Amino acid sequence: MDGEAQERFREFVESRSSALLRTAVLLSGGDRHAAEDLLQNALIKVAGRWNRIDEPEAYVRQILYRQQVSRWRLKWRRREVTVAEPPDTGATADDSAAEQRLVIRAALARLTARQRSVLVLRYFEDLPEAEVARILGCSVGTVRSTTHRSLARLRAVAPELAGLTVPEPMPGLSPLEVRP
Template sequence: MDAQAQESFREFVANRSSALLRTAVLLSGGDRHAGEDLLQNALIRAAGRWQRIDEPEAYVRQVLYRQQISRWRLKWPRREVSVGEPPETGTGTDISAAADLKLVMRGALARLTARQRTVLVLRYFEDLPEAEVARILGCSVGTVRSTTHRSLARLRVLAPELAALGGAGRQPSPDPSPVEVRP
């Protein structure tokens, strides 16, 4: 890599690494260290091909997605994160409510399978259309739709507190009772 390409790569890393790291952390289930490893590996691949890459951010994001897919296909056992003390609960201010929401969401995402988490991150965090997610994951659009549906349903079961923290104001619909239909 020549000096101009090195400078271009350094500039790219300086400008885009924080956004790419957020995506990598989400893809890795909220594990910052795993997200950093994921991003570092993606940037190493990009550095090796830097002069041939037309759209660097798209290339790095593609590598992130594919590496994460490879990780969950390997079915490695999940490592548990140990902490000295449990996190404190919020004081009820808007800032703490946002922090609580982030913690609950991160915990709920971590309890999903890697595939479910990847589909949700691509669809809602990266705001990609279903067809693009299907292309990235190498599956059909129907698979993306059904996985998204099942993942959101699983999130609702795993973290019902998201409805209360999100402040959406939606009331759960009552259970439908049987209705007799006469011709």
């Protein structure tokens, strides 16, 4: 990679890393360390092909999804994730949104990796079913049935989502609301 390409890659990483890390955290079920590893591996792959990539963000996201799919296909044993409890202070609008994100992240962590991947792609990334099927290497019917079963399981394992109102900055989340 020449100096100019290296500088463009550096700018891309600086400008898009936080958004890509959020996606990786969702895909990894809230495990920030696993998400950082996932993103780092994806960026290493992109760096080697940087001069041949037309849309780097789409390419990185596809690598993230495929790596996560590979992880759940390997059926690695699920490790326990310990998380510090947030401080109990007076709630503000920002605290409420942060609390909702934690509840959603914890609920997603209770799903299988495949279920989580389908929901993240469909509702957090707002991708159409055909694109999700292409990324995950399955049929559109499989995406539909997995989405249906994933939402049903989410409602069963996370009753705390019932009545949860989704803040405006997270528009793709409304289908995850649990309705009686």
